[in-house]
Amino acid sequence: MIKTNRWGLMVVIICCVLLLMNISKLRDIRISLKGIQNLQADTNSMKVNNLERLIVPARRLKIGNRIKMPRKGTAGKMWEIKDLYHIMVPMSDIEDISYFKSFYNDLEMEVICDGNNRRDGCDSYLEDEYVYDTLREKTRDMFQRYCESGQKHKVIAKMDCDTIIIDKEYFYKVIKFMADNGDKPMYYGNPLYRDYGGISMGGNFYAINEKAIEHLCSCKMEISDVSAEDLWFGDVMNNCTISKNLQGINRINYIFNDGRKILHKNYNAKGVSLELGRNINNDEESY
DSSP states (O other): OHHHHHHHHHHHHHHHHHHHHHHHHHHHHHHHHHHHHHHHHHHHOOOOSOGGGGEEOOTTOSSEEEEOOOSSOOOOOGGGGTTTEEEEEEEOTTSOHHHHHHHTTTSOEEEEEOTTOOOTTOOEEOSSOOOGGGHHHHHHHHHHHHHHHTOOOSEEEEEOTTEEEOOHHHHHHHHHHHHHTTTSOEEEEEEEEOTTSOEEEEEEEEEEEHHHHHHHHHSOOOOOSOOSHHHHHHHHHHHHHHHTTOOGGGSEEEEEOOTTTEEESEEEETTEEEEOSTTTTOOOSOO
16 A cells, blocks of 8 residues: 555656646747747837937938938838838839839839820829929829828838839838838938928939828928929928927938939949930930
8 A cells, every 4th residue: 555655656746747847848938939029029120219319410400300220120022011101103104114113013103194194004193294394293293192092101202213223122121110110200312401401302212101191291282483393392391390390309300312222313233234214215305
């Protein structure tokens, strides 16, 4: 009887040891899973809790902040974030839609044509017909139509046909950063300083994020005596910001394009010579 009790006690002890070992393993697994989840969260998000630390001193600015991209960013493919952004591409009747769509077939974009341009490949049409001197009106009509459409994106951009995006990984990081920090207004592009202390972004490519879209759609897009479309759009963004009496990081935050990654008209490298623009292989007076 005593021997039987000893064997029973040993079995109980062994079972307890095995149970403790399994509990320890489960705890380690939970810790590992939590670590993986945290890593995935860090990988999938570029949310910056303290954007102030990204501000770059800029004496010429009076109505906004210049901020830099964080050094460490996430890597990914553009198709993975296609629901976050929307690129509007105004296409004239002398520009090649087939080339553009083939070159940028991984981007979520809308080729927008004039009312009289019914070529295959146009995704949508504006009501009017435009010339080079009325690009302000065309830009206004595009953005007003977007605001009235009810569409919701974290980032919207305007991109010309002669834009050359060389580094898609960089482009992904820009879009992801602006989208993840959509509660603070951001305006991205090639900076053109204005006399009043603001910045307009060059017309080949510029983008605004969710909060900036909200501001833009709440303000009047009045045509001014500024003839250049890109300067005009920047003035609209800046005047809208001024009208809201925003302070600190809630003002418009300008992000400068890395000029080596998104180019305009020309790209030359070993074995490559690319030249784009409305004057290439065109004898027409149209733009």
